Amino acid sequence: MFEDFFKVVTKRFNGGDDDYKPPMFKCPRCQGLSPLSRYEELHRVCPACNYHGRLSAQERISITIDKESFREFDSEMKSRNPIDFPEYEEKQEELRERTGLNDAVITGTATIKGSPCVIGVMDSRYMMASMGSVVGEKIARAFEYAAANKLPVIMFTASGGARMQEGIVSLMQMAKTAGAVKLHSDQGGLYITVLTDPTTGGVTASFASLGDIIIAEPKILIGFAGRRVIENTIKQRLPDDFQLAEFMYEKGFIDMIVERRKMRSVLSHLLKLHGYNKKGV
Amino acid sequence: MSENKTAWERIQLVHNTGRPTINDYLPLIFTDYYEMHGDRLYGDDKAVIGAVGRLDGRPVTIIAQVKGRDINENKVCNFAMPHPEGYRKALRLARQAEKFHRPLICFIDTPGAFCGIAAEERGMGEAIAKNIAEFMTLRTPIISIVLGEAGSGGALGLGVCDELAMLENAQYSVLSPRGFASILWKDASREREASEIMRITAEDMVRLGVAETIIEEPLGGAHNDLDKISENIKEYLSQVIPEKCQKDIDVLLKERYTKFRKIGAFIE
Numbered sequence: 301m302f303e304d305f306f307k308v309v310t311k312r313f314n315g316g317d318d319d320y321k322p323p324m325f326k327c328p329r330c331q332g333l334s335p336l337s338r339y340e341e342l343h344r345v346c347p348a349c350n351y352h353g354r355l356s357a358q359e360r361i362s363i364t365i366d367k368e369s370f371r372e373f374d375s376e377m378k379s380r381n382p383i384d385f386p387e388y389e390e391k392q393e394e395l396r397e398r399t400g401l402n403d404a405v406i407t408g409t410a411t412i413k414g415s416p417c418v419i420g421v422m423d424s425r426y427m428m429a430s431m432g433s434v435v436g437e438k439i440a441r442a443f444e445y446a447a448a449n450k451l452p453v454i455m456f457t458a459s460g461g462a463r464m465q466e467g468i469v470s471l472m473q474m475a476k477t478a479g480a481v482k483l484h485s486d487q488g489g490l491y492i493t494v495l496t497d498p499t500t501g502g503v504t505a506s507f508a509s510l511g512d513i514i515i516a517e518p519k520i521l522i523g524f525a526g527r528r529v530i531e532n533t534i535k536q537r538l539p540d541d542f543q544l545a546e547f548m549y550e551k552g553f554i555d556m557i558v559e560r561r562k563m564r565s566v567l568s569h570l571l572k573l574h575g576y577n578k579k580g581v
Numbered sequence: 582m583s584e585n586k587t588a589w590e591r592i593q594l595v596h597n598t599g600r601p602t603i604n605d606y607l608p609l610i611f612t613d614y615y616e617m618h619g620d621r622l623y624g625d626d627k628a629v630i631g632a633v634g635r636l637d638g639r640p641v642t643i644i645a646q647v648k649g650r651d652i653n654e655n656k657v658c659n660f661a662m663p664h665p666e667g668y669r670k671a672l673r674l675a676r677q678a679e680k681f682h683r684p685l686i687c688f689i690d691t692p693g694a695f696c697g698i699a700a701e702e703r704g705m706g707e708a709i710a711k712n713i714a715e716f717m718t719l720r721t722p723i724i725s726i727v728l729g730e731a732g733s734g735g736a737l738g739l740g741v742c743d744e745l746a747m748l749e750n751a752q753y754s755v756l757s758p759r760g761f762a763s764i765l766w767k768d769a770s771r772e773r774e775a776s777e778i779m780r781i782t783a784e785d786m787v788r789l790g791v792a793e794t795i796i797e798e799p800l801g802g803a804h805n806d807l808d809k810i811s812e813n814i815k816e817y818l819s820q821v822i823p824e825k826c827q828k829d830i831d832v833l834l835k836e837r838y839t840k841f842r843k844i845g846a847f848i849e
């Protein structure tokens with residue numbers, strides 16, 4: 301019987317052609333399979349459970365801001381090797397080639413439906429968007445620029461945690477970024493955090509948790525400690541929904557959960573609600 | 582006279598010697614102190630103590646992570662691994678220090694913030710993030726001292742300060758060498774090797790701009806002479822606290838921001 305069922309499924313996916321198997325997306329949340337083309341069409345949202353998958357920083361920027369409004373900051377900034385960690389440079393060279401990124405965050409100015417803002421987007425393809433010197437410096441500069449120019453900041457966060465290859469220097473980026481957020485905030489600037497999959501570790505324990513408004517995408521992972529670390533500490537399996545956006549929302553750490561297709565319009569409304577209108581209007 | 586030891590030897594020394602804890606130091610460094618309890622939001626975290634007392638007659642606020650000296654004490658203080666309410670208690674007392682113009686002295690001694698269900702549910706990330714941001718602009722001098730180990734964000738939650746001092750054998754790290762080895766090499770048993778390449782000693786911290794001062798320990802380590810190490814800590818505080826208190830607070834805050842702002846290594 302299961303065999304029969306399996307045949308039906310493959311037939312449907314294959315459109316009757318036994319040789320052709322379209323690439324499939326396996327959802328990390330519901331484990332469901334769907335055609336990759338459908339998942340891509342939805343800008344990487346699982347058609348079955350609404351899990352919001354990972355986007356590259358470039359994709360994120362292009363679906364969020366007004367066309368051709370992006371002016372990038374510090375695009376050439378690259379990390380050095382502060383603790384002389386073996387093979388750190390080589391690993392980064394390889395990643396730069398593969399991703400076209402110089403490190404795990406892109407920052408700059410843009411407009412969203414006419415409202416000007418400073419925007420930062422982390423990219424999990426680059427060393428799991430861990431926070432090292434470059435991530436820390438670019439984010440601190442983005443907030444300082446926004447403070448000096450009276451602009452709001454929108455940060456799309458994602459991170460697997462610390463950049464271990466930078467040791468204690470990585471940890472100190474939490475203080476550097478949180479300090480810059482505070483400086484911007486004390487001058488009355490609006491800061492909107494958009495938590496994306498996965499936002500964990502030192503990023504959660506610094507700028508990601510400091511937004512005036514904290515938004516999350518559905519079904520994404522948000523936490524301080526990693527799931528496995530907690531399971532090892534408490535010696536039991538965690539429930540499946542632990543640390544998902546909806547869980548953190550219930551616990552009171554998130555203002556709203558917003559779907560990707562509505563994000564641009566929600567951000568635009570929030571910017572305008574805080575008085576950041578079109579230039580000259 | 583400082584001794585040459587490897588990072589691994591220092592880790593052993595901190596963990597296996599019955600090293601003094603804040604509870605040993607408090608009566609030898611401060612007078613007239615009263616412990617304060619609770620975050621006024623959820624509960625009282627026994628992994629963090631807060632107190633008001635005097636240093637050389639001057640009122641100060643003291644916040645410290647507490648290690649137990651035996652298994653029973655460690656059960657009470659959760660092996661110095663705070664929950665979010667520990668950081669929120671610290672922030673409450675830090676703001677109180679600001680209100681009453683008392684300098685704030687933080688003693689860091691933790692393997693890290695606690696990793697558990699309740700800690701996540703109550704917002705560990707938010708609690709640490711808020712302390713980091715708020716300490717950055719707290720309008721009173723802050724001195725932090727690492728007594729034994731300073732683990733990750735759990736340490737930084739008490740680590741934003743005007744000056745950081747490390748006891749000679751203390752360590753500060755982004756995660757434990759064991760965790761480091763298991764994540765990076767999928768082999769936790771290589772922790773000794775990890776400890777040597779991670780740069781976690783007091784000297785490393787001064788070189789990387791994270792710490793300003795190393796407080797010398799008695800020969801063989803702090804546990805060998807509690808009076809002497811307490812005297813060394815007190816001597817440091819007696820010199821640095823008046824110095825920071827004399828500074829214009831806006832200058833002090835600018836320097837505090839810059840201290841962290843300049844840590845990092847990149848090219849453009």
Ligand SMILES: [Zn+2]
Pocket residue numbers: 327328329330331332346347348349350351
């Ligand atoms: Zn799904």
